[in-house]
Amino acid sequence: MDRNLQLANDAFKEQKWAQAAQLYEREYQTDPSEKVNHLLVKSLYEAHQYQVAHMVMMDNLNSYLMDDQHVILMVQILLANHQLLMAHVLTATVERLPQAIGQLIQQAETDARQKPDFNREYQAFYQLSALTLAQQQRVFEKGKQLPLNEWLTATKALLTDPFVKPIIRVSLLELVQKLKVAESFEFRWLDDKNYQITGNRLKSLAEFEKVGILESMLQDLMGNKDPMTQQLYQNELGLQMTLLYPFIDRAIPDPMTWVARLVRGDEVQSAALPAMYSVEWWQRKLSRIMSEMTGA
Known part of the structure; x- marks a missing residue:
């Protein structure tokens, strides 16, 4: 030694x-x-x-x-x-x-x-929907310092609040999944509808077989593109999957069509609004959300 x-x-x-x-x-x-x-x-x-x-x-x-x-x-x-x-x-x-x-x-x-600022911090977390995205992200992280009962009480309200940014709603739901909470929750998904879910029945993002399929298809489609371009598309696909959680399979019945449009865009340009729940509808919606997130 x-x-x-x-x-x-x-x-x-x-x-x-x-x-x-x-x-x-x-x-x-x-x-x-x-x-x-x-x-x-x-x-x-x-x-x-x-x-x-x-x-x-x-x-x-x-x-x-x-x-x-x-x-x-x-x-x-x-x-x-x-x-x-x-x-x-x-x-x-x-x-x-x-x-x-x-x-x-x-x-x-x-x-x-028993801390003097406990009620203030609890209320800040409960009311984070009134904040900007950057502020919501800070308060979301600070909320991890709350006791479980208070965190769950606030989270149940935040999961259906239309003014909570989609990435924050999903992040809250992913924590519910990791906590294996045996309770029912309502969750406002990206189609602006509420769905009933049970915490300990949720899969983690890594457990979705379709995520691996999409990543492999993207890699095949990109072929010999430069590594930086490949990484940009991989990052975009990863963020799309996160935002679509926990209904990835529902949003993407056809992975190949999804990946092709991600890389190539619309095959035919049209002023008409895409059909609801179509690949074009979803990807335009996701593109708007991601633009808001990055300020682009």
Whole structure:
């Protein structure tokens, strides 16, 4: 064992946390292993360097889900960084949670409700539809610091609010899916109609087979186009899929026609409005939404 790692382990055993963190950090630069990651994160947490601990933990997050000890450490770090919702999201993926987790989250949520600015921040999240897109995105992120019950109460209203930007509505719905919430929600989709959905029956975006099919077809159609052009179309397709969640299959019955129009545009230019739910109708609608998002 090299001298630096021995010194780090000695400092860890003696609970000299700041010293251990400094030595493990040096070790982590040369050997970013799972074990050193865990020791560094634990040392940083105990030294109250919560933000740095969170950043290092995110390098190898899945390794913290493998045993009770590290699940508890993961949740402690998330809560120390006020990431209440993300603690719920990650623990939703663990089949058998350590008993301590529920107590940790419950205490953190009680503490959050007692903060002087809690009601103001809760109302800001609840009423984010009155804001610009950039402001909505900031408040959406800040909302992850709310206790789960308050977040869900506000989210149920926001999912049907026509003034919430589509990308924010979808982002909220994706969090509902990750939380595996066994409740029914109404969701306003891009066709401006409300649909009934159940949180724990939703698929993640990565689970849609059609997304992979569309990406492969786009790659084939692009052929030998330059990499930058290919990346632009891939990015556009990815954003389209996100905005169409969770009804991607409903919007795109014919992937080849969809990809062809994405790359080539309308085959025939016409002043007539496209038929509702046609490929042209969807892509024009998505193009308008994306233009608003980028300010183009």
